[in-house]
Amino acid sequence: MSLVRRCSRTACGRPAVATLTYVYADSTAVLGPLATFAEPHCYDLCAEHSERLTAPRGWEVVRLATDSGPARPSGDDLEALANAVREAARPQERAAGTTGGHRGSAGREADPMEVARRGHLRVLRSPDS
Numbered sequence: 001m002s003l004v005r006r007c008s009r010t011a012c013g014r015p016a017v018a019t020l021t022y023v024y025a026d027s028t029a030v031l032g033p034l035a036t037f038a039e040p041h042c043y044d045l046c047a048e049h050s051e052r053l054t055a056p057r058g059w060e061v062v063r064l065a066t067d068s069g070p071a072r073p074s075g076d077d078l079e080a081l082a083n084a085v086r087e088a089a090r091p092q093e094r095a096a097g098t099t100g101g102h103r104g105s106a107g108r109e110a111d112p113m114e115v116a117r118r119g120h121l122r123v124l125r126s127p128d129s
Contacts, residue, residue: 004016005034005038005044005046006044006046007045007049007059008020008043008044008045009045009046009049012046014047014050015046015059016034016044016045016046017034017045017046017047017050018031018032018034018044018045018047018050019031019032019033019034019035019039019042019043019045020035020042020043020044020045020050020053021039021041021042022041026060027058027059028055028059028060028061028062029053029055029060029061029062030062030064031045031050031053031061031062031063031064032063032064033064033065038123056123067073067104076129113125113127
C-alpha cells in the first residue's frame, strides 16, 4: 500500500499536492494545501491539475496559499518539546510514606490518606482500611 496520495483525476498517477473542495451553497471551489486525511467529498490534485483548475460558469475559485517548502516547526511545537525535555530531566519525587506526619519533599505535611504520588496525581488509601 502506497503512503503517497495520488491525484484524483482519471489516468493521472502523479502525487497529490492540493485538495479541492466544493462549497455548493456558495457556488465556490476551494483549492488549498493537501488535507491531512483523505476526505470522501474532497479531491486530491497533482501540481499540474491544481494549476489548470477551472470552475463551472458562475462559480468562484478560491485558491488558498500553499507551502512550497518543507514544513517548519512552529514556536508552539518548539515550546512543547522544550517543556517535555524539562519534565523528563526533573528528578522523580519519591512516593510519600504511609505513616502519618511524614513530610514531603516540598516540606509540607503529607496527607495521611495519601499512599503515593506521581506528578499531580495522588494514590489515596481506601477509607475502609
